[in-house]
Amino acid sequence: MSKKQQDAWNIIRTHEKYRRRVLNLIPSENILSPRALKALSTDLAGRYALRPEFYGGTRYVHELWNYAEELTRRLFKADYVLLEPLSGHIAAILVSHTFAKDKRLATLPSEKGGYPGYEKDRIPLIVGAELIELPSSNEYFTPLIEDSLRVIEEKKPELVVLGGSMIIFPHPVREFSDIVHSYGGVLAYDGSHVLGLIAGGVFQDPLREGADLVYASTHKTFPGPQGAVVYTNDKEVYEKLSGNLYHKIVDNIHLNRLAAYAVTVEEMLKYGSAYATKIVENAKYLAASLASIGISIKARDRGYTESHQIVLDIQDDEAKIKVRDRLEECGIIADAGVRFGTNEVTRRGMGKREMEKIAKLVYRAMEGEDPKKIKREVQALLERFKTVKFC
Numbered sequence: 100m101s102k103k104q105q106d107a108w109n110i111i112r113t114h115e116k117y118r119r120r121v122l123n124l125i126p127s128e129n130i131l132s133p134r135a136l137k138a139l140s141t142d143l144a145g146r147y148a149l150r151p152e153f154y155g156g157t158r159y160v161h162e163l164w165n166y167a168e169e170l171t172r173r174l175f176k177a178d179y180v181l182l183e184p185l186s187g188h189i190a191a192i193l194v195s196h197t198f199a200k201d202k203r204l205a206t207l208p209s210e211k212g213g214y215p216g217y218e219k220d221r222i223p224l225i226v227g228a229e230l231i232e233l234p235s236s237n238e239y240f241t242p243l244i245e246d247s248l249r250v251i252e253e254k255k256p257e258l259v260v261l262g263g264s265m266i267i268f269p270h271p272v273r274e275f276s277d278i279v280h281s282y283g284g285v286l287a288y289d290g291s292h293v294l295g296l297i298a299g300g301v302f303q304d305p306l307r308e309g310a311d312l313v314y315a316s317t318h319k320t321f322p323g324p325q326g327a328v329v330y331t332n333d334k335e336v337y338e339k340l341s342g343n344l345y346h347k348i349v350d351n352i353h354l355n356r357l358a359a360y361a362v363t364v365e366e367m368l369k370y371g372s373a374y375a376t377k378i379v380e381n382a383k384y385l386a387a388s389l390a391s392i393g394i395s396i397k398a399r400d401r402g403y404t405e406s407h408q409i410v411l412d413i414q415d416d417e418a419k420i421k422v423r424d425r426l427e428e429c430g431i432i433a434d435a436g437v438r439f440g441t442n443e444v445t446r447r448g449m450g451k452r453e454m455e456k457i458a459k460l461v462y463r464a465m466e467g468e469d470p471k472k473i474k475r476e477v478q479a480l481l482e483r484f485k486t487v488k489f490c
C-alpha cells in the first residue's frame with residue numbers, strides 16, 4: 100500500500116478540514132475574521148521592531164503599533180497600554196515579576212477557577228513569590244469575600260490577582276480594592292477569558308471597579324489573534340511594567356499578531372457590544388437548555404452564568420476526560436474542564452434555537468447514542484453557519 104507523502108501543508112489542510120466539520124465549545128478559543136486572519140500572513144510576519152528603535156525599515160510598523168495602542172486605549176478607556184506580551188501567560192509572568200518577585204502573590208486556587216499558571220511550582224516559582232490561595236467557591240468559582248479579605252488583611256500580599264480560567268461570575272474587584280491599596284498592594288485582573296465581554300460592556304469593568312491593571316489574552320471572548328494586552332490608568336504601574344519588557348520578558352513582539360490584533364480591535368469597537376451581549380445570552384440559553392434535559396450545571400441558583408462559560412457539574416477527573424472524548428467522537432469539541440463556551444458558536448451567528456439544538460446533541464452524545472448519527476447532525480448544523488459574524 101503506498102503511503103501518501105507527508106508534508107506540512109497536507110497536515111494543515113487536514114486540520115482545517117477537520118475543524119470546519121466539528122462544533123467548538125472550548126471557551127479559550129475563537130475564530131478570527133478573514134481580514135484579521137489575512138493580516139497574520141503579511142510581510143509583518145518576518146519583521147522586527149523595538150522601542151527605542153534598533154532596526155531600519157520600520158516606519159509603517161511604528162505607525163501600526165501606535166495605531167493599535169490608540170485603538171486599545173479607546174476600547175478599554177485606559178490611559179496606558181502594553182501590547183508587547185506574546186500571550187496571556189507571558190503577561191502573567193510580566194505582572195508577577197514586576198510586582199511579586201521575591202514577595203507574596205495571592206489568587207484563586209486553580210481547582211476553584213484560578214489560572215493553573217499560578218500553581219505554586221509554576222509562575223510563583225519562576226519569580227520567587229510565595230503563593231497565597233484565596234478561599235474560593237467551588238460552585239461559583241469566585242473568591243469568598245469575607246474569608247479572602249481576612250487572608251489579605253493578615254498576609255498583605257504585594258500582588259493580588261483576580262479573574263481566572265473558570266469564570267462564570269464577576270469577581271469582587273470593588274470589594275478587594277480598598278484593602279489591597281491600604282498597605283500599598285497592587286490589584287491585577289486577569290481578563291484572559293472575559294476580555295471580549297469587558298470590551299462589549301457586558302461583564303465587570305475592572306479598572307472602573309478599582310483594579311490597578313488588567314492583563315489578558317486576546318483570543319478567547321476577544322476574537323483576535325493569539326497574544327495579549329495589558330492596560331492601566333496608573334502611570335507608575337505602566338512604567339514599572341514597561342521597564343521589564345525588552346530582553347527580559349519579550350524581544351520580538353510578533354508584528355503580524357499586532358496587525359491582526361489592530362484589525363480585531365477595529366471590529367470590536369464597532370460590533371463588540373452586540374457580539375458580547377449575544378455571547379452571554381447564548382451561554383444562559385445553553386445552560387438552561389442542558390439543565391432542562393437533565394445535565395447538571397454549576398451555579399444553578401444564580402442562573403448558571405453571567406459570562407461566556409458554563410461548567411458541567413462532574414466530580415471525577417477521569418469522567419471529565421471521558422465526556423470530552425465522547426463529545427469529540429460525536430463532532431463536538433470541549434476541554435477536560437468540562438467547561439463550555441459560547442464565544443465561537445456566537446461568532447458564527449448562532450442564537451437561541453441553535454443553543455437548544457446543541458444542548459440536545461450534547462445530551463444524546465453523553466447518553467451514548469450512535470456517534471455517526473450525531474456527527475451528521477452537527478455537520479448539518481455547521482453548514483448553516485459557515486461565515487464569521489460581527490466583523
Ligand SMILES: Cc1ncc(COP(=O)(O)O)c(C=O)c1O
Pocket residue numbers: 127186187188189191213214216262263264289291292316317326327
Ligand atoms: C485566566 C487565564 N490567564 C492566562 C492564560 C494564559 O493565556 P495564553 O494562553 O494566552 O498564554 C489562560 C489560558 O487559557 C487563562 O485561562
